[in-house]
Amino acid sequence: MPDTIASVSLSDAxxxxxxxxxxxGRSFSTYGFAVVSDHGVPSDLIAEADARMREFFxxxxxxxxxxxxxxxxxxxxYTPFGIETAKDATDYDLKEFWHVGRTLPEGHRFADIMAPNIWPDEVKGFHDVFERLFAAFxxxxxxxxxxIATYLGLTPGFFDDTVEDGNSVMRLIHYPPVPADAPGVRAAAHEDINTITLLLGAEEAGLQLLDRNGxxxxxxxxxxxxxVNIGDMLQRLTNHVLPSTTHRVVNPPPERRGHARYSMPFFLHFRPDYMIETLPSCISEDNPNRYPEPISAHDYLLQRLREINLV
Structure with missing residues (x-):
């Protein structure tokens, strides 16, 4: 198994x-995380999105x-500062954020589940930039x-149907500067709800994962x-063959605490009606089925949103 988180180029695929x-796959199975370069999201689009995000906040x-x-x-x-609280945490996270979801055509079968986007009038180009970034993600x-499908011994296109019109969401996050003596963390230890997460902005120090040795x-x-990290939905589907690893965002060193932190995670989700049922190939005598009862992606999402104080 790898002795460090893999850093891979998507062009090698x-x-x-x-x-x-x-x-x-080995990095995901050991750490739940990997770092991906040459990922195909254009650098000029990332820069434009970063500028629009900062302008909004x-x-x-x-x-x-x-x-x-x-x-x-x-x-x-928009979700204001001081609302989202990690599961089982007592203090709210030190952040505010904006969510962009999938834009559906009129009359789509998921229209009653996936709300239409709203866009700020005050930031020119916000709508166009983040529609394009969502599509690239x-x-x-x-x-x-x-x-991941290939690593699991499935056909490469196994997940195509499961995420078609998936309830994915792109989050724009602003962590304001914190005092030099501030205790705690910007985002408490948690696991992601979704299938996989793709995060831009982690080059600003603070993101940490909890390994198997604690x-x-x-x-x-x-x-x-x-x-990139595995979310709870994929952990459940694979019976923990791919773990959804606990992670957090800690306060920076004192000399960096006067600086804000910005990031853009894309939470890729299964489509709402996809039934998360343990893959047979991920069940064995040494790894018995932890989840004998399947659950729809939508029901699972609602269950978890209640736990983090968003519903």
Missing amino acids: DSDAPGFAQEI ALPEAVKRRYFIAGGGGARG DRTGQRILSA NWLPVTPKEGELA
Whole structure:
């Protein structure tokens, strides 16, 4: 097994798909994380999105709160500072965020589950930039899922149908500066709910994962690289063959605490009606089925959103 989190180039999936699948799969099975470069999300689009994100979060609090949907579970628009709380945590996370979801055509079968997006009028180009970034994340996520399927001994296209029109969400996060003597963490220890997460912005120090020996390890992608991790839905589907690893965002060293932290995770989800039922190939005498009762992706999502205080 790898002695460190794999750092892989997604371009290798084109030249050596089986080799790429084994390298990233081993990292996922050991750490639940991998770092991915050459991922296909254009650097100029990332830079433009970063600028629009910062422009939005710099708006007055009263303006941002116009886009907060009470009772919406944070699914779309703005969620103010001090609301989301990690499962079993006592203190809220030190962040505010904005959610962009999948834009569905009128009359789509999931329209009653996946709310329409809302867009801030105050930031020029916000709508266009984040629609394009969502689509780029979606394509990259499907390529990574193809490698995961290969690693699991499934056909490369196994996940294509499971995530088609999936309830994926892109989160724009602002962690404000913290005092030099601030205790605690910016985001408490947690696991992600979804299938896989693709994260931009982790080059600013703070992201850590909890390994099997109980040690916190830093996740340190270079600028523009993605930190990718397994979510609870995929952990459940694979009977923990691929673990959803506990991770957190700690406060930076004192000399960096006057700086804000921005990141853009893309939470790739199964389609709402996909039944998460343990893969037979992930059940064995040494790894008996932990989840004999299947559950739909939508029901599982609602269950978990209640646990983190968003519903």
